[in-house]
Amino acid sequence: MLLDGISFKKTGYFSSLINDYLDENPLLQSFYNRHPNVVNFGEQLKEKTTHFNENSRKILVQTLFEQYKNVDASELTLNHIELLSSASTFTITTGHQLNLFTGPLYFLYKIVSAINLSKELKKQYPDYNFVPVYWMATEDHDFEEINFFNFKGKKIQWNTKSGGAVGELSTSGLDEVFNLFALELGPGVHAEYLKSLFKSAYLDHDNLAEATRYLANELFKDYGLVIIDANNRALKQQFIPYVKEELFKNTSFQQVLETSDKLSEVNTDYPIQVTPREINIFYIKEGLRERIVFEDGVFKVLNTSMSWTESEIEKELNECPERFSPNVITRPLYQEVILPNLAYIGGGGELAYWFQLKSYFNQVDVPFPILILRNSVLIETESQHKKLEKLNISNHDIFLNQSAFINKKVREISNIDIDFSSQKEALQKQFEDLYALAKQTDKSFLGAVKAQEVKQLKGLEKLEKRLLKAQKKTLADQVNRMTELQNELFPNQSLQERNTNFSQFYLEHGKQLIPELIKHLNPLTKEFSLLKL
Structure with a gap:
């Protein structure tokens, strides 16, 4: 049950930037498009409609069906993919790294926020359809950030060699992690389900992207979640003009630097989350993801012998767009180019770097999505709740x-x-x-x-x-x-949500865990939620 809600500011865990955004501080208005409320989504719908064409929808749907061909998807998920062909269908997107066994709890809260917002918008705008999307960060290469999860105070870690995009990383060796986790889980119906879920995801799939897709689908397919892996040639072909802009004009570098300076002028306490480089694109191949730089009149891939002239790299981009990978600055733009997206749901740190991007989006004429702080939750067990009451x-x-x-x-x-x-x-x-x-x-x-x-x-x-x-x-x-x-x-x-893995609560509550979150979490709330399960 929902116990209480506390303002994000009063928790003491959120930055002044996020608190000011939630309070609709007028000094921040130039750094985002529209504030997250149901009425503003009407204007967002109109703007996105004029900037997303039928061909992009066709490519998106074909790609998603291809990615789902070996997935046991629900009828609702498949229907959502089909609906994306229609000009009246839009997405609500959240993204996350490919953390081992979902990583911390807020993985669930992000996706629940996207699902519940899609449902709420359907009530308010019945002539349109809204699809919750989980964007898998398959092109990241920070393996150390994702190779573990915490269970009952213990760190369950996957130690292996890594290189290149993590989505392509082989799941070989995860049987050892499974054996360790199985021992920690012990016996019981819920424990057996968690063992089966881990085993099917990681031991029955060849790479981390496939494993994560299976896992997210199993947890959320009943709610029609659509999972996308954007490390895809057909999708990246649509991004070619923006990569050219990045390589030859350094547009994001100029715009993001200026915006960051303006943010600091508004409030010196605002965190500058990301620092742009002159070129914010990586080059990827099997086992490789390195930055592209422009030095001595040629384009180079750091820590390799690869280099191109301007005409050569343009040819490489046109022939092999899948080898060009956006970084944290350009990934949000890529997302908005290939999806009919209305809103992005993220944590405080994520939204902080989105605020640095508004002028960049304006410069390349792509609609900026509505930014929504994901739901945050503190879960109390029945025992903990009784102790809190007893101790007043x-x-x-x-x-x-x-x-x-x-x-x-x-x-x-x-x-x-x-x-x-x-x-x-x-x-x-x-x-x-x-x-x-x-x-x-x-x-x-x-x-x-x-x-x-x-x-x-x-x-x-x-x-x-x-x-x-x-x-x-x-x-x-x-x-x-x-x-x-x-x-x-x-x-x-x-915060519990930044540390504890969902399995710790699933062990006690089983399949009721996610339905309870779906039932109680309001995606447009301005409060930190406390739940008793």
């Missing part, structure tokens, strides 16, 4: 950093008043009188009065800290229970 810990308290959390709770449960605020106020009042007296007699005493005030206030603060420390010892049992409970809910003092 509020849903807001649990989000405090651990030191502030324990100090607050010790003050609340202590039989002694540890808050010296009234004494400090009385002391400051006394010194106001001393300041007035010093001004009337000898102003040279003002410095001495100030020094004495600072000394006595520090003395009170020191006494307060000593008393608090003593009470922590007296209440050690309760302090330990509160600390242990917060550590369970916030592993490594970080």
Whole structure:
């Protein structure tokens, strides 16, 4: 059940940029297209309709059916793919790396957000169709970011040699990981399903892209999720004009640098998530994904002997577009070129780099999608919820950093008043009188009065800290229970969703886990959700 919602700002885990976006700070308006609300999707529909043609839809549908030919897809998913042929069908997209066994929990929350938003838009705009899409980041090459997941405080890791795009990485050797994970899961109906799911995904498929497609489809096929691998020749042929723009005009470099400077001018605390290079395209072949650079009058692939003149690289691009891979700057544009997309759903870090891209999209005349912060969730088990109630810990308290959390709770449960605020106020009042007296007699005493005030206030603060420390010892049992409970809910003092794998909750709740998320999560909420399962 849904327990509560807390504003993202009050959790303390989201940047000022994201909080200002959610608050619709007018200073940010030039960095995005439309704010995420149901009404604005009507305008987004009109704009995208004029920028996405029938041929692009035909290529997209053909490619998806080809990618699904060996997938046990649901009738709803296949229907969604077919509907993409129609000019009245649009996508709601989220993307994620090919993390081993989905990685952290927010993999699920991203996709649930896309599914629920598609359903909500269908209610509001019944003449249109909306398809939830999961964009597999098959062209990434940061293997160390995806080769593990956390289960009950243990890191389940895949150690193997890697190179090139991770989607093409062989699943050979994952049987050892499976054996280790199976032991950790133990017996039980839900454990057996998780073992079967892992085995079918990773031991029965040859590469990481196929394994991840199988896994995401098994988890979400009942909801019509469409999974796309954009590392595809037919799709990349449509991106050729934009790659040429990147190679020969360095458009993204110029636009993103200018936008980043403007963001910093709005607020110096805003994170600059990505730094553009002059050319934001990689070259990929089997086992290789390296940056393309322009040096000494020729185009080169770093750490290789490959090079081309301008005419030669244009020929290479036209003949082999599949070898040109967008990086973090150009990938969002590629997505919007090949999909009839209305919105992108991502985490705070992802949206931060999207804000750097608006002027780039304008320059190349591609509609900028509506940006939506994915759902965030803290899941409490029945046992944890009862402990929170017994210890009188509020849903807001649990989000405090651990030191502030324990100090607050010790003050609340202590039989002694540890808050010296009234004494400090009385002391400051006394010194106001001393300041007035010093001004009337000898102003040279003002410095001495100030020094004495600072000394006595520090003395009170020191006494307060000593008393608090003593009470922590007296209440050690309760302090330990509160600390242990917060550590369970916030592993490594970080958000649960950024650490824990879904299997830990599936082990207890089984096939009800995802339906419960679908039932309770609102994709357009401005709050962090707390669920009891």
